[in-house]
Amino acid sequence: MEFTASQIASFINGKIIGDANSLITGVSPVESGEIGHLSFIAQERFAHYLDTSKCSVLIVSEALITKEHYNSTIISVKDAYLSFQILMNLYQEMQGKKEGIEDGSSIHDTAVIGEKVYIGAFTYVSQKAKIGDGTQVYPQVYIGKGVKIGKNCKIDSGARIYDYCIIGDNCIIHSNTVIGGDGFGFQPTAEGFQKIPQLGNVIIEDNVEIGSNCSIDRATIGSTTIGKGTKIDNLIQIAHNVKIGANNVIAAQAGIAGSTTIGDWNQIGGQVGIVGHIKIGNQVKIQAQSGVNSSVNDKETVYGSPAISYNDYLRSYVHFRNLPEIVKRINNLENNSKDNTNE
Amino acid sequence: MEFTASQIASFINGKIIGDANSLITGVSPVESGEIGHLSFIAQERFAHYLDTSKCSVLIVSEALITKEHYNSTIISVKDAYLSFQILMNLYQEMQGKKEGIEDGSSIHDTAVIGEKVYIGAFTYVSQKAKIGDGTQVYPQVYIGKGVKIGKNCKIDSGARIYDYCIIGDNCIIHSNTVIGGDGFGFQPTAEGFQKIPQLGNVIIEDNVEIGSNCSIDRATIGSTTIGKGTKIDNLIQIAHNVKIGANNVIAAQAGIAGSTTIGDWNQIGGQVGIVGHIKIGNQVKIQAQSGVNSSVNDKETVYGSPAISYNDYLRSYVHFRNLPEIVKRINNLENNSKDNTNE
Amino acid sequence: MEFTASQIASFINGKIIGDANSLITGVSPVESGEIGHLSFIAQERFAHYLDTSKCSVLIVSEALITKEHYNSTIISVKDAYLSFQILMNLYQEMQGKKEGIEDGSSIHDTAVIGEKVYIGAFTYVSQKAKIGDGTQVYPQVYIGKGVKIGKNCKIDSGARIYDYCIIGDNCIIHSNTVIGGDGFGFQPTAEGFQKIPQLGNVIIEDNVEIGSNCSIDRATIGSTTIGKGTKIDNLIQIAHNVKIGANNVIAAQAGIAGSTTIGDWNQIGGQVGIVGHIKIGNQVKIQAQSGVNSSVNDKETVYGSPAISYNDYLRSYVHFRNLPEIVKRINNLENNSKDNTNE
Secondary structure, eight states: OEEEEEHHHHOOOHHEEEEETTTTTEEOOOGOTTEEEEEESSSSGGGGGGHHHSSSEEEEGGGGOOOOOSSEEEEEEOHHHHHHHHHHHHHHHHOOOEEEEOOTOOEEOOOOEEEEEETTTTOOOOTTTTOOOTTETTTTTOTTOOOEEEOOOEEOOEEEEEOOEEEEESEEEEOOOEEEEOOOOOEEEEEEEEEEOOOOEEOOOOOOOOOOTOOEESSSSEEEEEEEEEEEEEOEEEEOOOOEEEEEETTTTOOOOOOEEEOOOOOEEEOOEETOEEEESSSSSEEEEEEEEEEBOOTTTTETTTEEHHHHHHHHHHHTTHHHHHHHHHHHHHHHHHHHHOO | OEEEEEHHHHHOOEEEEEEETOOOEOOOOGOOOOEEEEEEEGGGGGGGHHHHHHSEEEEEEGGOOOOOOSSSSEEEEOOOHHHHHHHHHHHHHHTTTOEETTOEEEOTTTTOOOOTTOOOOOOOOOTEEEEOOTTTTTTTTTETTOEEESOOOOOOOTTTTTOOEOOOOOOOTTTTOEEEEEEOEEEEEEEEEEOOOOOOOEEOOOTTTOOOTOOOOOOSSEEEEHHHHHHHOSSSSOOOOOOEEESSEEEEEEETTOOOOEEEEEEEEEEEEEOOOOEOSSOOEEEETTTTTBBBBBEEEEETTTEEEHHHHHHHHHHHHHHHHHHHHHHHHHHHHHHHHHH | OOEEEHHHHHHTTTTTSSSSSOOOEEEEOGOOOTTTTTEESSSSGGGTTTHHHHOOOEEEEEGGGGOOSSEEEEEESOOOHHHHHHHHHHHHHTTTOEEEOOOOOOOOOOOOEEEEEETTTTOEEEETTTEEOOEEEEEEEETTTEEEEEEEEEOOOOOOETTEEEOOSOOOOTTTEEEEEEOOOOOEEETEEEOOOOOOEEEEEEEEEOOOOOEEEEEESSSEOOOOOEOOOOOOOEEEEEEOOSEEEEEETOOOTTTTTESSOEEOOOEEEEHHHHHHHHEEETTTEEESSSSSTTEEEEEEEEEEEEHHHHHHHHHHHHHHHHHHHHHHHHHHHHHHOOO
C-alpha cells in the first residue's frame, strides 16, 4: 500500500488542504495514528484529533473543518465515514484474487471446477462436487460428495463442507467452520442411545457470511437452511432442520436448537440460546445471553433466561438488585403489624 | 437412491395401497414433500398430509389409514416412525464405507493400521499410533504419537487427536474436534502464570459420539474419561481430568470445568456451565443455560445460574417477572401503615 | 519413561525411605494409583494414601511423614507439590522438540524460516511469512501472507493464522484456533448488510497461550491485541479491535465483543460475555456466565447477567430463591391489613 494524498482524493472526489504529495503506507484508527498513515474523522467528538493526530493524511467531513491549515494533510469530503468505506473497499479489490489450482490439492476427476477458481494446497474436493466461477477455496478445505458452491465465494482454510450441501453465490465461509455435520439425533433405548441417520443437507443462499469455528448441522431429512444475506458470527451452533430467513445478524456463540424457524431481519445477540421447535418472527431483537424458550412475535425485543419482554426484564432486574432492601421493608411492615396487634 | 414402492415395502414388511411401481429418488419431510420423494406419517396430527402431500410414496401407520385410495402410493405398516428409521439405517448401510489409504496421507512406519481401514488424503498418523479394523479416518485428520483408535470408528475431516489418547470401538468424532489438547493449568507467580505440564491423556470408551468443534482436554496426570455410549453435541468444552460416565447426552455449547465427575444417564442442556471439582449423580437433568456450582444428587432436575431445583427456579422466576407489581403492593402496605400510624 | 526412585530423588534433592531401586514407568493421580507409577502427597487430606496407594513411589511433603516404613517407596521433600511440578517440567523437556521441515509441507519461496524450526506435513506457509528460531509448527497449519511468528512458539495442528498477524516469542496456539479472521462488521442498507472490509491485524505478545477452537478476529483498522503472559482457554471469542492487557486468565467459552479494552491480571470466568466498547480495569474478577454490559473498575468482582457486584448478586439471589415465601408474607400482610380495615 503506497498512495499520495492526491491519489486518494481522486478516488473519493475530495478537496486537499495541505501537501498533496504526502505519502501514506498504512491505515490507523485516528486515536492511535502513526506518521505515514491515513485515517478519518467523521464525528464531532473526534474533531480534536484534527490538531493532534500523528496521521500524515486525514479524510475529514467538511462540516468539521474550521481552519485553513492543519499539521496533517486534510482531504475534505461530505461524509468522511462513507468516503473511508469506499476507499477501503477499493483497496481490498486492488489486492486482487488468487486464481488457479495449487499443487498438492486433491480434486476428484468427476468434480466440476468453474473459471477463474482458486483451490489451495491440501484442499480435498470429492466426487461430483461443483465449484462456481471466481470462487476461492483456500488451503486445507474439505468438500464432500455432490457439494455445490456458487460463484465468487470465499471458503477459508480448514472449512469442512459435507456431502450434498449447497452454497449460493457471493458467500464467505470462514476457517474451521463445519457445514453439514450430522445433526444430534438419537433414539433412546434401555441399552443406550441409537443414532438416527441424518440424511438431509444444508442449503445456504446467496450473500451469506458465516464466521469461524461454527457448526451448521445437516437436517435429519430435508434441509437446514440459511436465507439470503444473513450474517453469522463465530462459534455459533445451528442445529438440524433449523430454517433461518433473510438478512439476519447473529452474534458470536449463539446457539439455535433443532427445527426452530427464524424469519427475516432479526438481530440475535451473543451467547443467546434458542430452544428447538419454536418460531421467531421478523425484526425481533434478542439481547445477549438470553434463553428463548417460546415463540417470539414480529418486532418484539426480549431478554433474560427464560427470555421475556426486554423492558419487563430490565424493570424486574432493578427490583432484583434491590431485593435485600425490599425484604427489609417487609420485615418492617411485619414488625409494625405485630406492634399494632400487640397494642 | 432409486427404489420402487414395492422394493421399499419388502424391506419393512409393509402392505402397498396404490402403484407398486411408483419410483422414489429422494426423501422429504412430509410437510414439504416433493414428487418422486418418500416420506412417512406416524401421528394423527400429520394425517391430513395423506390427502395433500406431494410425495409419491408415503409410509403410514395402519391406524391412520381410513380410505381405500390416495393420490400417493401408501405403504401401510404397524409403526411408520419405526419402519422409516429402519429404512434410513438400511439406506445408510447401503452407502458402503470407504476403504484404502489415499495418496497424499502421511503415515509413520511404526503406525499399525488394521484391516479394511480408510485413511484420507492429507491425514497425518504419528509413530506407534494404532487404528483398528474397519475404522474410517477422513482427510486432513491429525493423529498423535501412540494414539489408539478401536474398530469401526469414523473420524471426520479436521479432527485432531493428541498423543497417547485412546478411543474405543464404534466411536464417531466429528470435524475439527480436538481431543487431548493441553488442560488449562497454570501456577500463578509474581511475574506471571507458569504452565503446568499436562501429561495425562483422554480415554473415550465404546459407542461414544462427539460433535464438531469440541475441545476435550487431556488430564494433568491420569485421564480425562468419557464413558460408554455417551453422546456429545457440537462446540462443547470438557476440561482436564473430567470423568463422564455412560449414556449421557450433552447438548451443544455446554462446558464442564476441571476434575468434575458425572455419572450415567444424565441429560445436560445446551450452554450449561458446570464448575470444577463437583459431582453430578445419575439420571440428572440440567436445563439449558444453567450454571451448576455445587454437586447434584441422582434424579434431580436443576435450572438457573447458579442452578437450583427446576421447580423452585420456575416458581421464583414467575415472581421475578412480577416484581414491579410486588413492589407496588409493598408501597401500598407502607402507605396504609403510615395512614394507620397517622390516625 | 523409566526411572528408579533414586534417580527421581536426585532430580529434586529428596530423601528416600524404602527401596531406592523401585522402578517407575508412569504417573498417576494418588487416588487412582497403579503399581509401577509415581505420585505425590502434599496435603494433610491426602495423607491417608501414604498407607493405601498402589503407587510404587510417592513424593511426600516431609511434614506428612510419621512412620519409618511404608509399602511404597517414599521420597521425602520440603514441598511435594513443588517438587512434583519441577519433575514434570524436567520430564517434558526430556521429550525433546521436533526439528526439520517434513515432506508434504508447502512453504513459499519468500518465507523466512529460522534455525531449529519444525514444520509438519500439509502445513502451508504463505509469502513473506517469518517463523522464528526454535518454533514448532505442527501439521496442517495455515500461515497467511506476511505473518510474523517469534521464537520458541508451538503452533498446533489445524491452527489458522491470517495475513499480517504478529505473534511474539514463547507463545502456544492450540489446534483449530483461528487468528485474524475477519471481524464481524456490516453496514446496514435497505437491501441488506454490506461487508465493511477488515484491514487490520492481530498482535499477540510474548508468552501468551491460546487454547483450541478459539476465534480471535482481526481489527477493522489497527490491531486486536493480546498482552504479554495472558492465558486463554478453549472455544473463546475475541472480536475485532479488542485490546487485552498482560497476565489475564480467560476461561473456556467466554466472549468479548468489539473494541472493548481489558487491563492486566484479570480473571474472567467460563461462558462470560462482555459487550463491546467498554473498559475492564485491572485485577477484576468476573464470575462464570456473567454478562458484563458496563465498564468495571480495578479490583471489583462481578456476577450476574447483567453483571453487578458479586456480593450484591449473591445476596439478591438468596432472596430470589425465597420469592414464593416473600410473596406469602406480603399476602399475609395484606390480609392483616384488610382485617384491620374491616375491624
